[in-house]
Amino acid sequence: xxxxxxxxxxxxxxxxxxxxxxxxxxxxxxxxxxxxxxxxxxxxxxxxxxxxxxxxxxxxxxxxxxxxxxxxxxxxxxxxxxxxxxxxxxxxxxxxxxxxxxxxxxxxxxxxxxxxxxxxxxxxxxxxxxxxxxxxxxxxxxxxxxxxxxxxxxxxxxxxxxxxxxxxxxxxxxxxxxxxxxxxxxxxxxxxxxxxxxxxxxxxxxxxxxxxxxxxxxxxxxxxxxxxxxxxxxxxxxxxxxxxxxxxxxxxxxxxxxxxxxxxxxxxxxxxxxxxxxxxxxxxxxxxxxxxxxxxxxxxxxxxxxxxxxxxxxxxxxxxxxxxxxxxxxxxxxxxxxxxxxxxxxx
Amino acid sequence: xxxxxxxxxxxxxxxxxxxxxxxxxxxxxxxxxxxxxxxxxxxxxxxxxxxxxxxxxxxxxxxxxxxxxxxxxxxxxxxxxxxxxxxxxxxxxxxxxxxxxxxxxxxxxxxxxxxxxxxxxxxxxxxxxxxxxxxxxxxxxxxxxxxxxxxxxxxxxxxxxxxxxxxxxxxxxxxxxxxxxxxxxxxxxxxxxxxxxxxxxxxxxxxxxxxxxxxxxxxxxxxxxxxxxxxxxxxxxxxxxxxxxxxxxxxxxxxxxxxxxxxxxxxxxxxxxxxxxxxxxxxxxxxxxxxxxxxxxxxxxxxxxxxxxxxxxxxxxxxxxxxxxxxxxxxxxxxxxxxxxxxxx
Numbered sequence: 069x070x071x072x073x074x075x076x077x078x079x080x081x082x083x084x085x086x087x088x089x090x091x092x093x094x095x096x097x098x099x100x101x102x103x104x105x106x107x108x109x110x111x112x113x114x115x116x117x118x119x120x121x122x123x124x125x126x127x128x129x130x131x132x133x134x135x136x137x138x139x140x141x142x143x144x145x146x147x148x149x150x151x152x153x154x155x156x157x158x159x160x161x162x163x164x165x166x167x168x169x170x171x172x173x174x175x176x177x178x179x180x181x182x183x184x185x186x187x188x189x190x191x192x193x194x195x196x197x198x199x200x201x202x203x204x205x206x207x208x209x210x211x212x213x214x215x216x217x218x219x220x221x222x223x224x225x226x227x228x229x230x231x232x233x234x235x236x237x238x239x240x241x242x243x244x245x246x247x248x249x250x251x252x253x254x255x256x257x258x259x260x261x262x263x264x265x266x267x268x269x270x271x272x273x274x275x276x277x278x279x280x281x282x283x284x285x286x287x288x289x290x291x292x293x294x295x296x297x298x299x300x301x302x303x304x305x306x307x308x309x310x311x312x313x314x315x316x317x318x319x320x321x322x323x324x325x326x327x328x329x330x331x332x333x334x335x336x337x338x339x340x341x342x343x344x345x346x347x348x349x350x351x352x353x354x355x356x357x358x359x360x361x362x363x364x365x366x367x368x369x370x371x372x373x374x375x376x377x378x379x380x381x382x383x384x385x386x387x388x389x390x391x392x393x394x395x396x397x398x399x400x401x402x403x404x405x406x407x408x409x410x411x412x413x414x415x
Numbered sequence: 416x417x418x419x420x421x422x423x424x425x426x427x428x429x430x431x432x433x434x435x436x437x438x439x440x441x442x443x444x445x446x447x448x449x450x451x452x453x454x455x456x457x458x459x460x461x462x463x464x465x466x467x468x469x470x471x472x473x474x475x476x477x478x479x480x481x482x483x484x485x486x487x488x489x490x491x492x493x494x495x496x497x498x499x500x501x502x503x504x505x506x507x508x509x510x511x512x513x514x515x516x517x518x519x520x521x522x523x524x525x526x527x528x529x530x531x532x533x534x535x536x537x538x539x540x541x542x543x544x545x546x547x548x549x550x551x552x553x554x555x556x557x558x559x560x561x562x563x564x565x566x567x568x569x570x571x572x573x574x575x576x577x578x579x580x581x582x583x584x585x586x587x588x589x590x591x592x593x594x595x596x597x598x599x600x601x602x603x604x605x606x607x608x609x610x611x612x613x614x615x616x617x618x619x620x621x622x623x624x625x626x627x628x629x630x631x632x633x634x635x636x637x638x639x640x641x642x643x644x645x646x647x648x649x650x651x652x653x654x655x656x657x658x659x660x661x662x663x664x665x666x667x668x669x670x671x672x673x674x675x676x677x678x679x680x681x682x683x684x685x686x687x688x689x690x691x692x693x694x695x696x697x698x699x700x701x702x703x704x705x706x707x708x709x710x711x712x713x714x715x716x717x718x719x720x721x722x723x724x725x726x727x728x729x730x731x732x733x734x735x736x737x738x739x740x741x742x743x744x745x746x747x748x749x750x751x752x753x754x755x756x757x758x759x760x
Binding site: 089090092117119121122123125126129130131132133134136137138139141155156158159163263264265266267268269270271272273274281282 | 428457458460461473474477478479482484487490492493494495497498499501520523
């Protein structure tokens, strides 16, 4: 039966469908509803464990540790909390722990505008922790997709053995739509990693070889290990080349937008072609290249100052134009006037 | 001598990374020995470590081990124990990891009474990074980051961890071996959050600067600084070795305290005679005191006694214990005001 469901509700229920058995979190707008739902669910379901941690550092560490201990786990936060989780994100990649981190973005930097939506944590997916790592991140744009993509995120996490990030924004988290979640059928990948208490393994953030032996002075062992990791992550990411492409015949302009901005600019599909990446990271290089080849103008519309645009430029090897919706200002009229301005400048 | 504890150690990884004379080896060995006695093994136990010299202990244990980022060992252990109650979970780490960068987690995991055991190799220094002052470095100690002597008082785990029950805190040293093993055993068998503060030595990066020639001289120094106390106590003094344990907080409901039903100790409260009390009548800027059931309350802030509208001002400075029956309110109104003294009969 169709029901009014919010983005945060759909994310939580999707996680339960995916088999999540542990949630640790810390209250932060606009992701707190997920924490609240988890606390109630844990009271009613003894098999599900919940921790309201003392900070996001602990929440993320507990999520990864619970995963190592043998259950599917996840946490939810927003920009400033995600900043605190960066340490654990790097550790999660080093110890190869499958789990999901939900980041419902709000305006930053720092505390920023807690109730206003933004899309400004893209660089935080990849650049916040020390060293090289290859995270996978998805970004839905509807309540139904929140449900589908958190399950996809859990699946990708189990396959890649790494923390996978599900992005949302303040708008999407609190967006209510009519959906029948029970009718949605999704494949669920079961757990493959052996739980703790099964051997003599060491899960360490210190550099180690494939066997888990600490190797702090061995460039060859490090390269082998990192290349394995990279190869595996990119391979799994390739299984989820998710995007939406709405071509408009006769248009020489391609708009690139994702998450809530793609919803807001959808009326513009009458005039422009629209490309919406769903897998935000690793960047959809091949797909972007193929699509971009047939357009003269490319405009990236996003809720930050050109983070995804710079990735697109890196992927397709040419300059793109940018429309930055900053400070929570996502108004179609304004975006439209900005697009006209960019097009005028380039002609 | 029974050497079967060695199967709990990854001997293939030996020789270990620690300096000759370091106390961490003794911690690792004795914990392994007690674990062996208790039948803890790779199937039912997980060890978690943080960062630092002592954080390397998990890597030398021959069972599934988790080596967390700096300071996060306790949180990781709590999460593992939550989802896997069948596993014995213990933390092997150091004072800097647990007390400084992980201090917040120590406070809150102990508050939540997670059923884990924490062994803290407390050598009063950051050893791995070269001998910087740590949270437990005693005041006045010279280190490479306190060249004129440490400025601040050290963090005392015994005081931090025994503020609210239930708690289990043991302090021992690597020198007092029998006592050390007793503390390990008691802590491992304790149901709930147990913390063993193991006074240990770092001869290379702390001891030599303090003037010690050998690790053994440092052990002798421990013997001078600390003495063992028998039995289980509520609290340990800063120079005592032993076990401080309390199962449950004395059940005092907050509302009962505020309603005056529970006698709160106010040793430092002033004593008033009835004559003295009369002086505090609220006139000419003096405070307004009343007596009630042997206590003196300051009701100056009551809106009924402000400015021109002083209602029934005659009650000021009196003992109102008997008047409560004719008052339009109950005694709870009086308890809302600050208690400032005792009434001398």
